[in-house]
Amino acid sequence: MPPNWLTPEEWTAVALSLKVSFWAVVASLPLGVFTAYALARWRFPGRQILNGLVHLPLILPPVVTGYLLLLSFGRQGWAGGLLDALGLGVAFRWTGAALAAAIMAFPLMVRAIRLSFEAVDPRLEEAAATLGASRLWVFLTVTLPLVAPGVIAGAVLAFAKAMGEFGATITFVSSIPGETQTLPSAIYAFLQVPGAEGSAARLVIVSVVVALSALFASEWLAQRAARRVSGA
Amino acid sequence: MPPNWLTPEEWTAVALSLKVSFWAVVASLPLGVFTAYALARWRFPGRQILNGLVHLPLILPPVVTGYLLLLSFGRQGWAGGLLDALGLGVAFRWTGAALAAAIMAFPLMVRAIRLSFEAVDPRLEEAAATLGASRLWVFLTVTLPLVAPGVIAGAVLAFAKAMGEFGATITFVSSIPGETQTLPSAIYAFLQVPGAEGSAARLVIVSVVVALSALFASEWLAQRAARRVSGA
Amino acid sequence: MSLSVEIRHRAGAFTLDAAFQAPSGVTALFGRSGAGKTTVVNAVAGLIRPEAGRITLGARVLWDASARIWVPPHRRRIGYVFQQARLFPHLSVAQNLSYGSWFARRQGRAPAAKLAQVVEMLGIGPLLARRPATLSGGEAQRVAIGRALLAAPELLLLDEPLAALDDARKAEILPYLERLRDETQVPVLYVSHAVSEIARLANTVVALEQGRVVRAGPAEALLADPQVVPTLGVREAGAVLTGRVRAHHEDGLTELSLRGGPLLVPGVTGAPGDHVRVRVHAHDVIIARARPEGLSALNILPATVRQVHQGAGPGVAVQLDLGGDLLLARITRRSAEALALAPGVTCHAILKSVSVGPADLGQGAGPGEPDPAG
Amino acid sequence: MSLSVEIRHRAGAFTLDAAFQAPSGVTALFGRSGAGKTTVVNAVAGLIRPEAGRITLGARVLWDASARIWVPPHRRRIGYVFQQARLFPHLSVAQNLSYGSWFARRQGRAPAAKLAQVVEMLGIGPLLARRPATLSGGEAQRVAIGRALLAAPELLLLDEPLAALDDARKAEILPYLERLRDETQVPVLYVSHAVSEIARLANTVVALEQGRVVRAGPAEALLADPQVVPTLGVREAGAVLTGRVRAHHEDGLTELSLRGGPLLVPGVTGAPGDHVRVRVHAHDVIIARARPEGLSALNILPATVRQVHQGAGPGVAVQLDLGGDLLLARITRRSAEALALAPGVTCHAILKSVSVGPADLGQGAGPGEPDPAG
Amino acid sequence: EDAPVTVFAAASLKTALDRIVADWAAEPDAAPDAVPVRVSYAGSSALARQILQGAPADIFISANADWMDRVEAEGLLIPGSRADLLGNTLVLIAHDPDAAPVEITADLPLAQMLGEDRLAMALVEAVPAGIYGRAALSSLGLWDSVAARVAQADNVRAALALVSRGEAPLGITYATDAHAAGDAVQVLGAFPPDSHPPIIYPVAALRDRPEAAAFLDWLRGPQAQAIFADEGFTTP
């Protein structure tokens, strides 16, 4: 793809989308793994409530999610005020876009990872415990490596979803070029203008190429990891 | 929930959303099962392309998906003209809303079902073949019952997603009360009215209650089915 | 009905090149782990498609690589009992049992055995309503056998059906397999590396080694052949004798009549006149030139030496003729020399009653002598 | 170091109520399927938390229900070899082996055995770079044993480590377990329902039946006790004799010296003077009042009858004293009466050399006589 | 036929149009052959595209002329039915209820008023309110000083929400939006009408139905125009 195929502003949007999606996934992955583990392994009161909460962004129209984010994490929101006080404010910042993307992608990530936790043989974990590994070490040295293919799948799926997320993002952090104007926001803008469908199409292609590459890479990685684990 | 808690128009939107989501899932389920089976079991050229295609609605901003649907299935679109000629036109009808919802929910459905196909022990299918069951019968009497929990999970997840689908639907079939104005479209409309957040909230609650009930029911069903299969 | 197999197949570094005939009755496919037994059985079942060869069952060609004939598994009319039972977890035991018979009936074939008969024969009546996951290993394997039987097969394949079971479970199932052999007409291909099972069940033995048939023939002759001792493993060598129940004695012993004379063994269940087969481990047989007196061993049978086979170790295998039956004895070279054993020498075979254990006492037709009632 | 176990536990319909001491050396937990063996071992490992009781290892209390002491599994310093190897599939053999030792070192404990030693002892040097999935069952189980050993355990738990293996694999591993017993100081709790394994390995035997300890004591005495025959199963009854290698003969036989005299058996590998233990199946022993001549059986040992135990069937178990060693013979009631066997009667025990197979010949210290080198 | 009249209307008209439709339904005398009216609210671009794809709309009310032009260029309008239904004014709004009104001229210190904070607008290159707002700021010479501080929402009501929630202290919306928001926002001042192209909501009939024509007349009639005016629209 020649660099002049896209305008500098469009490149900025592409770069921003990559950054937002990347950090959305990286930052939410630990929580995603933890949540998946809790849902797969623990029986605690409120487990179904947690499960429902995780699924909410999948169920709600994205605009509603974005609005709820605005209410909570905006400057006037309870969480936003707190973060602002800590100098970590996300309102109108790319970190806010990442937060929106992360929340929208979270259910997909958790579902994929949860299934691989459910597939881990607990007897291997018992074996590790008898060999002197504490719960944390068992998790780090046995469970986590065994769920790696699922974690990869979940992370990449979340990345792909984050690359396409629009409704919640623009509602929450609006569209500020260079700061919060992601690829989908730019695509949306083009679609509002008569005759700009061609420009929208170029950006759609970029977005699809990036997301599908990630997806294919993940299938390949997951297969390799699965082969590694099953031997050979 | 007393019936007068919502206005008649809102009840119409709720009923329409249920109808649209139900048929979106029911009609796409056979194709979803087939696609999941093909991705899980067959190695054919273009498998990765099919996989990418299935994931597209997850990756693209919903507005883009809706626009592409409009271009293909609108009255002037190639597929729309064909369907119209057959008297099956979906443009601006509730069936179109169902089509949009089905397509948006398809990746989630296929992923869930595919994983359960991958978990079926092919040796049971071999055993069935030696007992006289043709490929089709093996599928119907052994494979399908064994993936039932995954199919349930996939269908309900798709239903929940369909209940929340908005961007693609409103772009494709607009938001005509009684015909294509689903719950999320109604919520969106309220969010366009300053001060109508309360009305939006009521509809959000209805939508969340329906989707979460389905989700909880599915967890329960899947557990029961899993217990049935694993014995006891 | 006879099965004829001829296969050439490669899988990784392994090459199978085997041809054999399995006449009616039980044909044992014997060989150690990795010899290619399962590969053969899977080819017969149609679960793999070898590179070249031909498989026929009676007049039916199941597969012919050069003629490009390929009958898919579900049309081969075979019953396959796998090493692990592979019961359908979502069906009850009763539904598992009738799974194959439903397809057989759709194809217009009625199972030779009725459900009630099979259930009775395998003793699985109390299990019918249960789910497979709640069955013990032995119960599950019996249900798997019943399921295969009820599919109205024209050939039964059993791939180490007992290997996953402990000794108690094995002892529980073997009698059912004997009844299967004797009460149904279906030819059986039986895979095992346990000589004791083969000795109890097989009419014909085909020994595989590294993908090749190294020996094949009637079980009685093959097992009593001193040359076969290295193939079977010295601990497992031993002949199979057939005879009939003569009388049950008060002290719990059963007297059998063999060609070579009477044999006392621990109680057998059959009625007088019933066929019986007894496996005598070669290492349990003592040889004496003169008839010894005052021994606790009750069976002292006059015999003639037919062959003396010297192995690599300190032992020799001696084939004895007991009035027509063949017996195998394994003794030390030192004793063979001390007793001057050589073909034609007359002697006595000494056998303790109790050394014939329940695993070595089979019922029904002997391998060389098809059961007239069968 | 001695393990003391006292457990009361319920799981569904099953109740475990067992108490026993396991002194140093190998303690075999014997019992049929469902007797509660794994439940006991899991309680010792801390994988389950029984309802009531107490488990101590030397001075350390691992668990005391009434004192509310509970040491979690990873602090118990045990090595557990499971029935299936449970190797970590994502780690190489070398990484599997050093998994436990890494934690041991973090806790400031050094494994008694060095990696190189263990690798050498178990013969797994060529496997170090491989992944578990590519190992055969026997290889995997050896790696699992090594892994447990290298965790610097103060107690080894082996739960039917050979049950999943075929006879050839079993024979391959047993010598390693013997070396383990003899070359390391670690006490071992060994679960099995195979008497042959127990006879080869155990110093102490604890027999479980339906969750209760029905018998416990030194292996030598217990296995030669005619009363135990029904518990072990008649086919498995047999005593364990200990002695030393005296000489290797040219014809491949090895002469052992037992308390009761010399015994000829098929070749053993040890050097003259080495300790050796021999299991003699009760059904392989013939008894004669007068010394018989001209038999192929090489071992005719003078003995005195100590006990005659009448079972339910046609057999009786006879305990013989061979100059201090105890031997068990199973013969028919008819013979016992014919020979007028009764406590105090002198007789001869006749034993074929070849009836002592490789599975019955163990190396190293006898159960009653701890190895001075160990 | 009793098929309802389907109106495709820009989402920002919802408050006013809902009232008008309610009136229409309540007063059958006003239009003897009245049939029910249903309105599909969405973005003008989405509605126009749907019309281009043959949507079953009888009347289209766009929030800007461009999209109506597109539809007209395809020959989909009933000739002579197009009219400018409404106008609007652009206002500067503030979250602070005590903020003093300002006069919007080239001298307005907008950048200082914002400081480090954001100016909420609709998408400045895509959504009409944003396009008008940017044009106004440009013609006043203020755009360059605030361009980097603009937070663009996907529609003007979302921009309004940012101000009414206090996320952005200032915003540019239509007077109608500010009016609908009531006390939640404070109107600081209106942009001079000559600082941006005229804000016009064109309307047209898409199908030649007497029922549609009747409602179109109702929309342009005094009762409806009064409601529009009450909601803050300017009427031609």
Ligand SMILES: Nc1ncnc2c1ncn2[C@@H]1O[C@H](COP(=O)(O)OP(=O)(O)OP(=O)(O)O)[C@@H](O)[C@H]1O
């Ligand atoms: N797909 C394959 N790729 C490579 N080697 C294979 C493959 N399938 C089978 N083999 C090899 O073929 C040989 C024969 O396998 P087979 O399963 O027929 O043995 P078997 O006699 O049934 O052994 P067992 O007693 O262990 O069941 C083995 O050495 C096995 O490793």
Ligand SMILES: Nc1ncnc2c1ncn2[C@@H]1O[C@H](COP(=O)(O)OP(=O)(O)OP(=O)(O)O)[C@@H](O)[C@H]1O
């Ligand atoms: N969670 C449970 N619920 C009900 N019964 C149980 C449970 N766990 C174990 N049991 C029962 O406890 C008994 C003892 O089990 P255990 O695994 O200790 O037997 P075992 O002696 O190790 O048998 P095996 O030789 O088959 O391994 C069995 O009858 C088993 O069915």
Ligand code: MOO
């Ligand atoms: O949840 Mo969406 O409708 O794919 O942004």
Ligand SMILES: [Mg+2]
């Ligand atoms: Mg096999």
Ligand SMILES: [Mg+2]
């Ligand atoms: Mg156990």
